[in-house]
Amino acid sequence: MRNILLSAVLCGMLAACASTGPAHKAAVVDKSLNAPSAGAAQAQGVKNQGASGNPLTNPNSILSQRSIYFDYNSDAIKNRYRPLIEAHAKYLMDHSNASVVLQGNTDERGSAEYNLALGERRATSVKNVMTLLGVPASQISTVSFGAEKPKALCHNESCWKQNRRVDIVYQGEQGD
Amino acid sequence: MAAMAVGLAALVAGCIGQPAFAALTIEITGGAATQIPVAIVPFAHEAGGARSVSGVIAADLARTGQFKLVDSSGVTPPPHHAAEVHYSDWASRGADALVIGHVDPSPNGALTVTFRLLDVGSQASLASLSYTINPSLLRVTAHEIADVIYQKLTGIRGAFDTRIAYVSQQGKRFQLMVADADGYGGRPIVTSLEPIISPAWSPHGNRMAYVSFEKGHPIVYVQSLNTGRRYVLAGFRGDNSAPAWSPGGHRLAVVLSKDGNSQIYIINADGTGLKRLTRSDGIDTEPKWSPDGRFIVFTSDRGGSPQIYRIPADGGAATRLTFEGNYNVSPSFRPDGRAFAFIHRSRGAFQVAVQHLASGQMQVLTHSRLDQSPSFAPNGTMILYATELGGRGVLAEVSSDGTTNEHLIAASGDIREPAWGPFPAHH
Numbered sequence: 009m010r011n012i013l014l015s016a017v018l019c020g021m022l023a024a025c026a027s028t029g030p031a032h033k034a035a036v037v038d039k040s041l042n043a044p045s046a047g048a049a050q051a052q053g054v055k056n057q058g059a060s061g062n063p064l065t066n067p068n069s070i071l072s073q074r075s076i077y078f079d080y081n082s083d084a085i086k087n088r089y090r091p092l093i094e095a096h097a098k099y100l101m102d103h104s105n106a107s108v109v110l111q112g113n114t115d116e117r118g119s120a121e122y123n124l125a126l127g128e129r130r131a132t133s134v135k136n137v138m139t140l141l142g143v144p145a146s147q148i149s150t151v152s153f154g155a156e157k158p159k160a161l162c163h164n165e166s167c168w169k170q171n172r173r174v175d176i177v178y179q180g181e182q183g184d
Numbered sequence: 185m186a187a188m189a190v191g192l193a194a195l196v197a198g199c200i201g202q203p204a205f206a207a208l209t210i211e212i213t214g215g216a217a218t219q220i221p222v223a224i225v226p227f228a229h230e231a232g233g234a235r236s237v238s239g240v241i242a243a244d245l246a247r248t249g250q251f252k253l254v255d256s257s258g259v260t261p262p263p264h265h266a267a268e269v270h271y272s273d274w275a276s277r278g279a280d281a282l283v284i285g286h287v288d289p290s291p292n293g294a295l296t297v298t299f300r301l302l303d304v305g306s307q308a309s310l311a312s313l314s315y316t317i318n319p320s321l322l323r324v325t326a327h328e329i330a331d332v333i334y335q336k337l338t339g340i341r342g343a344f345d346t347r348i349a350y351v352s353q354q355g356k357r358f359q360l361m362v363a364d365a366d367g368y369g370g371r372p373i374v375t376s377l378e379p380i381i382s383p384a385w386s387p388h389g390n391r392m393a394y395v396s397f398e399k400g401h402p403i404v405y406v407q408s409l410n411t412g413r414r415y416v417l418a419g420f421r422g423d424n425s426a427p428a429w430s431p432g433g434h435r436l437a438v439v440l441s442k443d444g445n446s447q448i449y450i451i452n453a454d455g456t457g458l459k460r461l462t463r464s465d466g467i468d469t470e471p472k473w474s475p476d477g478r479f480i481v482f483t484s485d486r487g488g489s490p491q492i493y494r495i496p497a498d499g500g501a502a503t504r505l506t507f508e509g510n511y512n513v514s515p516s517f518r519p520d521g522r523a524f525a526f527i528h529r530s531r532g533a534f535q536v537a538v539q540h541l542a543s544g545q546m547q548v549l550t551h552s553r554l555d556q557s558p559s560f561a562p563n564g565t566m567i568l569y570a571t572e573l574g575g576r577g578v579l580a581e582v583s584s585d586g587t588t589n590e591h592l593i594a595a596s597g598d599i600r601e602p603a604w605g606p607f608p609a610h611h
Binding site for chain 2: 081116117118119120121122124125126128129132150151152153154156157162163
């Protein structure tokens with residue numbers, strides 16, 4: 009079941025990536041050549057573009073959307089998140105010095121340890137889509153917070169659904 | 185049930201904003217079918233109230249659900265020595281057993297606590313002991329006395345003089361706490377701005393393994409409770425979690441995601457000799473050693489939904505143990521190894537259940553909605569767990585024999601991840 013969904017997501021994304029990838033990539037290579045170090049370039053790439061319209065933080069850009077939400081006890085990525093993951097995968101392929109941490113989270117119910125593993129599986133599920141799209145694995149790391157860092161604090165479904173989530177956090181940004 | 189809920193909410197409201205040790209437990213439901221009626225007379229010269237020696241003894245016994253506390257007020261003068269007891273007073277009140285005692289000053293600021301347990305029917309003395317102690321050990325001594333009384337009256341070793349661990353969150357601060365089994369005397373052994381989960385007592389109770397997120401991802405530490413010194417047991421790439429001690433204390437089972445999905449590994453207590461135990465394409469987690477060391481039970485969703493399995497501790501084929509429902513997690517062995525407690529999801533509620541290994545029969549013990557992390561008292565009679573009440577995590581315990589007997593245990597903060605420790609080493 010997971011594999012079928014994954015394939016469907018991938019087909020859509022690969023097509024989209026192929027058309028726009030190279031142009032963006034060239035722009036970033038130029039930037040990093042001018043920068044004093046790779047590390048500084050990375051920080052600049054993520055942080056300092058904000059003033060001149062960093063797409064990662066521009067609310068009008070899909071790249072400002074960072075959360076993928078899941079059903080209860082599921083790591084299946086819903087169709088509605090295809091464009092979002094697709095856009096970030098494209099950005100990562102275009103910006104080879106950018107990297108992301110995929111932070112997996114779950115709702116509070118049940119076992120803390122099972123939730124920790126489930127959060128890891130959700131993050132890995134997003135990572136798998138990105139790597140199969142062509143993002144080098146070296147640009148993606150995963151971490152699970154399980155149920156330990158809830159965004160919404162109440163004890164019912166209205167909060168739980170906000171906490172079953174993977175956040176895409178770029179290096180240099182503050183994560184949760 | 186509605187009245188109970190109101191009582192619980194009132195208790196929680198009462199706890200908030202008070203000192204951590206101000207409130208004790210409250211009985212919210214019935215007890216065993218046959219409760220032993222026992223009268224406990226306030227000890228001579230003891231400091232008053234629920235914190236007194238006799239008050240602690242009474243609260244300990246009441247929490248088990250196995251005793252009915254007989255009112256001892258109005259007997260004048262209250263007896264403190266065997267010679268002062270008029271047995272007819274206590275027989276007419278329905279008491280089968282009577283506890284009397286006195287607290288006396290000893291040289292160098294010490295106290296001597298003396299108690300006697302009397303059988304009202306036969307007028308025989310069942311136990312008589314005297315403890316000369318530092319006054320700071322009054323509560324511990326009261327727990328020890330309760331253990332003696334419990335053993336004499338039930339034939340089962342008492343577990344009042346034991347400790348529990350749990351994680352308390354206040355604001356952004358997480359603390360791994362160790363407290364007496366009744367919730368008093370809590371002290372932090374780890375304080376962090378990042379989450380802490382899965383405290384695991386070493387078999388002798390002198391070390392704690394736990395999972396800390398302080399480095400940004402979960403790492404397993406082992407910490408001495410005597411010195412506070414700690415070391416990283418498992419700090420591999422990915423998640424390191426779910427530590428569980430072998431009965432001998434030389435090895436631990438841990439869960440690592442370094443090779444992909446979360447799987448169970450065995451590692452020596454000094455961090456050497458890592459060996460993979462399970463191989464599945466699902467999540468394998470929450471290992472717990474059987475008391476005889478031969479098996480490990482764990483949670484796995486290899487079959488589609490999280491269920492509890494058992495595998496030989498030295499490897500082999502896993503056997504599925506739970507079949508009712510589609511969410512059974514957090515197994516914890518009863519100390520005799522013949523049953524295990526776990527969290528069972530039914531109709532949207534996550535509740536403490538017990539299953540017997542031989543019969544496979546399962547019984548749900550609690551009536552709450554969001555229970556977590558059950559663990560047995562070392563004598564197997566009670567189960568400690570966390571649940572949610574009034575918007576925060578609270579500590580609770582329930583009788584493991586299925587008699588309806590649920591209590592809250594006092595603790596401040598938002599409580600999760602409790603674990604009941606072993607019998608104290610000095611016995």
